[in-house]
Amino acid sequence: MWFLLQSALAAPSIPFEKFELENGLDVILAPDSSIPFVQVNVWYHVGSRNEVAGRTGFAHLFEHLMFQGSANAPGEYFAPLQKIGAQINGTTNIDRTNYFEGIPSHQLPLALFMESDRMGFLLPALDETKLLNQKDVVRNERRQSYENRPYGMAWPWLLESVYPDGHPYHTATIGRHQDIEAATLEDVKAFFQTWYLPNNASLVVSGDFEPRVVRPLVKEWFGDLPRGPAPPKQEFKVAKLKKDVMVRKESDVPFEKVWIAWHTPAVLRPGDAELDLISRVLSDGKDSRLYRRLVRELQIAQDVEAYQTSSYLQSMFIIESTAQPGHTAAELVTAIDDVLADMRKNPATAAELAVARTSFEVAFFDNIATIAGKANLLNNYNFLTGDPGYLEADLARYQLASPGNVRAAFKKYLGRPRVVLEIVPAKAGAQ
Amino acid sequence: MRRLSVAGMLLGLGVMWATMPGFAADRSQPPPPTEPRPFVLPAVAEGALSNGIRVVVVESHEIPFVWVTLSISASPDQDPVGKEGLAMITLDMLNEGAGAYDAAGLSGALKALGSNLSSSVGSDGASVGIRSLSRNLGATLDLMADVVLKPGFPASEWEILQKQYLASLQTDRSDPSLIAARLLEQRVHGQSYRGRQLTEASVKAIDPAAMRGWYDKELGPARATLLVGGDTTLAQVLPELERRFGGWKGAAGAVEPLGAVPPVTQNTLFVAHKAGAAQSVIQAEVYVAAPTDADYFPLVVANHVMGGQFASRINLNLREKNGYTYGARSSVAFDRRGARLSVSTSVKTDVTAAAMKELLYELNGPSTGRAFDATEVADATSAIVSARPLRFESPEYLLRQLENISRYNLPSDWVSTYAANVAAVDPPAANDSWSRRMTQDGALRPMVWVIVGDLTKIREPLAGLGFPMVELDVDGAELKGG
Known part of the structure; x- marks a missing residue:
């Protein structure tokens, strides 16, 4: 068995307990008394994949509105928490939205009050002024993080190229300017009532507390929020390529850069962990196959990276690489193809896979090194499988992936057709 | 086992709460805090190697990682005119080949252990650091010792890295945030080194001999401290460090004084x-x-x-x-x-x-x-x-x-x-x-x-x-x- 080849690492694990409130909220408690802090981490099972036509960027805009105050905690969400030492944020991606605060243990009641108040009583506190303001903020986020940065538009362009119009992943989470601008208070209300429900959310408290004290506290603050109608099930058709797609974009960048993308299985599905391992064999370290060939031997690339995106509905496997001055994206594609062709003949070896597995074991420890990391991981597993304790099973996927499985995944997923996106310097004068 | 007991509790709580009257929380004002829990600063243990290098250890046993950083006060401010970037590049080149390893070999050896190694200049100093699974600490320290004590500065690796430096200078020039940061540094620091940043010309002027010269002059035990954290103890780690770094005899003396920051007289x-x-x-x-x-x-x-x-x-x-x-x-x-x-x-x-x-x-x-x-x-x-x-x-x-x-x-x-x-x-x-x-x-x-x-x-x-x-x-x- 492959896992027997691994030396005896103390396996990463997170002690926890889980229960469900009557209104459907999943509650997960993970005590850890290393510092007198707790993490409150709430996941709503909604992401940009759930947006309706003409309202791209809405899930993320909504996340911003969650920090604008609720009926019983009006004003900036940050204000009362920051002054007691809280570290606060929220994130939205294609699959889910999360909110979290790290706070001194003895302030847990305040954090539970604040989180539960915006889960239940956001709408009465919202108005047109706040919405208009956060539209501006979010549009500036798009400018800062995507438009005003070399290659910053790669991700939106890639998603548009890989997923057809109408697919839940067609548009990047940040959305389009005109859609963000078009959002109304009515949209906000409908979105909240559809998705921001205790029965579509899960709460993790990790850190320094006693479960017997915190169980009734959670019940007190979240127990009276009404259950909503079951959120609509996502209807979508798995995207498949019929033929190669080639996209070339000119932009204000100094070098040609390429992204090659394939459709691959969703997170935790068969093939997902195998593709993760393949990505390490291809590009982790200076002796990895792609790095060695493109950067060290041919010296046509500045960098090269391969990764499996592991998303909820379906995933992408991506290889990206930046050309050296005087070299082209086309040369990179040829060289990458050569390495992949060679891998077809000379699959990942047992030694390469052992090294790749080790990197994932280390990454698992990394993920649980902080109470914030633990909280997010528990919520992630709960979201994906219903079992917050899926960590051991997740790790086992990597330990049990045999060279044969890895070879099969490689052959099945990393052939043709595929998408090639090139971003090249805009011609002189275009600036 | 654990999951079974959790499932049992889930059921029990559900029954109990179902029979409780539906209390609505009092949301009229924010709830008060409970009793603060004590926070105690982690303890710091100190020792020294026989050549005088100070060793400090902060224990943390939650996950099986150990961090070791060799921190060296150095003078990245004193790069010679025309060779701006020399300190940064010298540190970068330390892990491009050392001891019996070329760059790829070193990278592969670290990866096989699940370890990271980085070497860089920071504010007013240089550092070489590792993170290792505690069970692989000895083998990782061997690689770190090679990097610190036996760097090769191979010309063939510099040829590759130099291209990356030249390209990234161009990339930085197309990024408005990085342009701003560079211009700010120039204007705040004037003609002191931090105002004189690396350029195409200076990167091209730097060669392995210049790196070796900087290494010999700036890196030595007299300016070094070993910072250790994680899943180990002073008693465990001190002999491991002594064996690898206790015999190091670098020549570096006092750090050179700084160039002055020019006064700002108007907005x-x-x-x-x-x-x-x-x-x-x-x-x-x-x-x-x-x-x-x-x-x-x-x-x-x-x-x-x-x-x-x-x-x-x-x-x-x-x-x-x-x-x-x-x-x-x-x-x-x-x-x-x-x-x-x-x-x-x-x-x-x-x-x-x-x-x-x-x-x-x-x-x-x-x-x-x-x-x-x-x-x-x-x-x-x-x-x-x-x-x-x-x-x-x-x-x-x-x-x-x-x-x-x-x-x-x-x-x-x-x-x-x-x-x-x-x-x-x-x-x-x-x-x-x-x-x-x-x-x-x-x-x-x-x-x-x-x-x-x-x-x-x-x-x-x-x-x-x-x-x-x-x-x-x-x-x-x-x-x-x-």
């Missing part, structure tokens, strides 16, 4: 053109104090109110009130030259001048009738003090503080008294410090301002601010005419 806008930029990047900085000054902590608190947190004056104005930006902030940080106050934001092109006005309005606030009030100061001190335990969750933060204490001659109780020093700041102290450090003749103390954006759209509105304006190219050369 000048240094602007650079980025055609079609979606936003204007605004950055400003000035050295204002030293971390050992009596009013350093009041300045930290004042800055926290001004721009050091989400609900700061600057961010609430530019982001939450006006929607000009995704975020705006100010910060206080220190190095060997002192403590500097920095301001940064990125704003939509058509509100660049308006955003500057609001920034100036806030920065001028304390000296024009909007002193920091008692609530602001109390909230800021509470925010900093209360958040502090989180920083000690892993040993890295404490180790960095210990490094700072020795590198910058801070009081030895810097870490243990930090919270009390912040907590002691009252509104008069915060206002006095801001007034002394950030105000001059009743207005904002002159800072170096850099703005990178589409000048065809922002030049004229910015001129309306009434500050001298100097147009630069993306490398910092002054353009004639404007």
